[in-house]
Amino acid sequence: MLKNLKLALLKAIDLTALGFLEPYVRLAYGEEPEKQLRKIGQFTLIPLLVILAGLAVWGVLISPMIKTKSGELPSPGVVASAAGSLHQFSVREGNKEKAYVATGEDRSAWLADVEAELEAIGPEVEAADKAVQSARADEAESKSERIAPLQARVDELKDTMKAERAAKQTALKEHAAELPAGDNPQRAAYLGELAGLEKWVELQEAEIDKIEDRIKLIRDEKDAAVMAALAQQTAAAEREQYLKKMAEQLGEDSREARVADGQAKLDDAKAKFFSAEGAAAYNAARKVISAEERLAKTEESTYAKPATLYFQIQRSILCVFSGFFIGSAIAIPIGVLCGLSSTFMGAMTPFIALFKPVSPIVWLPIALIVASALIPDPDKHWLTQWMWELPLIGQYKINPAFLASAVTVALCSLWATMVNTALGVASVDKDHLNVAKVLRLGFWSRLFKIVLPSSLPLVFAGLRISLGVGWMVLIAAELLSSSEGIGKFVWDQFNNGASDSFAKMMVVVFIVGAIGLLLDRIMVVFQRLVSFEGSIAAV
Amino acid sequence: MAFLELHNVSKGYGPPSHRYEVLRDVNLTIEENEFVAVIGFSGSGKSTLVSLLAGLEQPDAGEVRMKGKVVTEPGPQRGIMFQNYSLLPWLSVYQNIEIAVKQVFPEMKKPQRREYIQQYIDMVTLTNSEWKLPAELSGGMRQRLSLARTLAMKPEVLILDEPLSALDALTRAVLQDEIIRIWEEDKRTVVMITNDVDEAALMADRIVPLTPGPSATLERAFPVTLDRPRDRTTLNFNPDFKKLRNAVSTFMMDLNEEAKSLRVETTYKLPDLEPADLSKIG
Structure with missing residues (x-):
């Protein structure tokens, strides 16, 4: 055992x-x-x-x-805490979503918890504010201590320079009155003296500038204590805001409360309608209908959750697999035909050679234009409407940008599969084909019982390369097409420019890498499952 | 009338300008239920002969006939056991036989087919290895599986292309006995290609040496008159066996000599050159 x-x-x-x-x-x-x-x-x-x-x-x-306008390249610790805050954000959004639809006992118990927490956080926020103030004060003090001697030196230098300059200027002016007329050595010497004075002034000013630059550097220095206090303040403020929102979602803004409210309005409208007489009855009836409609909408409503990183990751994975399946559905049959018939292979070679090197950046705008033209209004088009209703994938709201990204992934990734399939089919062991001949297998039996099983290891080697390429292409495609996903997350962070944007982008580096690794491992398992002794494609 | 017949068969490869003729004017007549061993040196065109008999290739001249009909394509009635097993490596032992049985006996019902396949697996003593892949089998087991697959097609002629050449001596002996046992149980026409005179003498009714290539042809045949069943342990002392083996071996060696003497030796006239001694110049 x-x-x-x-x-x-x-x-x-x-x-x-x-x-x-x-x-x-x-x-x-x-x-x-x-x-x-x-x-x-x-x-x-x-x-x-x-x-x-x-x-x-x-x-x-x-x-x-590496120092940039957006700060230093984030260190591992900063990146880890950015990852933590991204996780926290999605957890909180998830809670808000659940809070909105909570009902009855659960809701009131939860609301009580949240309110208790909200009360507890008050002093925390205040303490954080105070900590920031005191840290700022400390910073100002220590900085002014360091700046004071420098400033004193600057003032002193300025004063002495001004005094000396004024004295020298007066002397020169007096000297000018005594100069003899005409071109003579005395006048030349005078010019030299004046130039010397100006040079001296310049040197003095440069000296002063240097010290002033140092003062500026000290002023701009970011104090670690202040930064820490600020981070704590932000965290406390965010938590407070979150709890307030939760209290709303669980309280007067909860679906249950809104439904009750709608029901009350409907009852009211109905009562008015029953008692209305004559022409007023018509208007009252209309109000009943509209109250009913509003109530029905409220009953179905959900919290409008913003895209969290986890959602974006899931959508990206869905997108890459959509593109991968589209690409494979094209590549495998064409690859098989290429492998079976050298004529077909010859006919396809120019297309393969021409389109294979085309970059995703070229395909994407074209795909985007076509997808947008086919589905001008995703809210009304039957295809998107149908996909939004589907279980599991409906929540990802497939739109033209998604389709364009998927098609771009397909167009860029299908080549590896196509070429490998063609190679696999063309290089089936001659002995195996002889077996098929002796058994007089028909075309389809030969294809499905001999040719395809024999070429599967190479096909899967191609699929593995395709999926890897597709994943890389997808991030770029999403970034350009603004299809909700990891690529768009990076682009949003780039444009956002908050203090932690840089670190969040670095988090994505690791997420993209980890998912790419996982996809590759999955394909390795498939590849090994279809491999047999003597098959060409080794892992 | 002959059961299987090669009539003035020639076969060559390559473009017409410098065609390499492997077989020339080969004639062979095989009677029903006869066990014929074709023996020849490596490179003498044995595998080409097999391909022609099986119908995998067509002769350039002459005809291959089976029961008087010209063979134009391969088919299960001429079961061929390939030199390198030709098992499908992604299918198990059972499935490798099943694919053949399904194709040859499409009308067979599922339980009946299972029994039929099991019968052949048992026959070659691969019982309990039904779900192993060829990669998990030893060389001898693979060869036995290949034999079982061929036999399961119930071919009228069994063509064995050097079936035992890749095996070690012990496994070889076991499989030789097995093939003879199966053949004696269920008489069938057999053409076996081999490069082993002892093997041919032990198993066949008739030994036909193939002259060394190029342009190989079948020379005179040696009938094997030894009584069956032949016991390999006592056979070595049997004077008839010794005589036959000597006769075949001598004939083959002579053929080899003849082939050597027939071969045109091309000699190149070398230019009369001597290396210059550079140390003495300048």
């Missing part, structure tokens, strides 16, 4: 190409502990050390070196 588990684990590790886990399994079963420990050191500890070293280089060396 335990041995079977071990074999299953080792097989799973091999299938997913996560070889570094193997020594742990073997160690757990007490198999050659020394050898396993050495392997753990080699394939786990050393990579971990390298990662830590990388983080250290980033935080200590690179970050302080």
Whole structure:
């Protein structure tokens, strides 16, 4: 039993190409502990050390070196806290969404909790405000202490310079009266003296400027204590705001309260209608209808949640798979035809050669124009309406920008699959084809029983490359098309320019990398599942 | 009338300007239920002969006939067992046989088919390996699977293309016995290509040597008159067996000599050059 588990684990590790886990399994079963420990050191500890070293280089060396208008390149710590705040934002938005639709006991209990928290946060916010004030005061004090001697020196330099300049000028003016007429050495010497004076003034001013620059630098310095206090203040203020909004969502703005309100209005309108007489009855009836309509809308309403990063990640993944499936649906049949018929391959080669190198940046605007022309108004078009009603993917609101991004992904990623499929189909083992001949398999049997199974490893190798390319293309496509997703998140942060935008963009770097890695692993598993002994495509 | 017949068959490869003729004017007549071994040196065109018999390739001249009809395409009635197994590596043992059975006996019902396939798996003693992939089998097991797949098609002629050449001596002996056992149980016409005189003498009714290529042809045949069943342990002391083996071997060696003497040796006249001694110049 335990041995079977071990074999299953080792097989799973091999299938997913996560070889570094193997020594742990073997160690757990007490198999050659020394050898396993050495392997753990080699394939786990050393990579971990390298990662830590990388983080250290980033935080200590690179970050302080790169200074921009938006601040330093964020250090690992800053990026981690940005990731935390992104997570917090989505958790809070999720809560607001749930709060809006909460009903009955749940709602009142939750509301009581939120109000208690809101009360507790009051002093916290005040304390944070005070902390900022005192930190600012401290900063001002320490800065003015450092600036004072410099300023004194500047004032002194200015005074002495002015006094000396005035004295020298007076002397020169007096000297001018005594100069003999005509071109003579005395006059030349006089010119020299005047130039010397101006040079001296310039030097003095440069000296003063230098000190003033230092003063400015000190004034501009960002004080760590102030920054920390400000961050705490922002966090407290955000929390307070969130709690206030929650209290509203759970209180008078909750759906339940609004439905009750609508119901009351409807009842009122009905009562008026029943008692109205003559022409007034018509108007009263209309009010009943409109109150009914409003109530129905309120009953179905949900919280208008802004796009959180998690939503954007999910939408990006949906988009990349849409594009990937569109691309594969085109690439595999064409690839198979290319592999089967050299004539077809010859006919397709010019197209493949011509379109393969085209950049996503070119495809996207074209795709966007076409998609927008086909679906001018997503709120009314049958296709988007139908997709919005679908379970699971309906919530992602597929729109022309999404479709254009998906098509761009498809157009850029299908080539690897197409070429690999053609190669796989064309290079089926001759012996296997002979088997098909001896058995007199028909075209379709031969295709599905011999040719396709034999070329699947290469097809999947192509699909794996395609998905990787597609993921890279997608981020650029979303950025350009403003399709809600990771690419758009980066673009929004770039345009936003808040103090933590830079760090949030760095968070995306790691998210994109991690998802790309995950997609690749998934494809590796598929590729291994369809591979057989002697198949060309090794992982 | 002959059951399977090669009539003045020639086959070559390459463009007409410098065509390489592998077989020239090959004549062979095989009777029903006869076990014929075609023996030849490597490169003498044995595999081409197999392809022609199976119908995978068409002769340039002459005809391949089966029961008087010209063979124009491959088919399951001439079951061929390929030299390198030709198993489909993504299918299990069972599925490899199933694909053939489904195609040859489409009318067979599912339970009946399962029984039929199992019968062949048992016949080549692959029982309990039904769901293994070819990659998980040893060389001998693969060869047996290949044999089972071929036999399951119930071919009228069994064409074995060096079926045992890739195996070690022990496995080879076991499989030789197995093939003979199956053949004796269920008499069928067999053409076996081999490069082993002992193997041919042990198994066949008739040994036909193929002259060394290029332009190979079938020479005189050696009938094997040894009684069946033949026991490999005592066979080595049987004077008839020794005589036959000697006769075939000598004939083959002579053929080789002949081929060597026939081969035109091209000699190139080399220019009379001597390296210059640069140390003495200047």
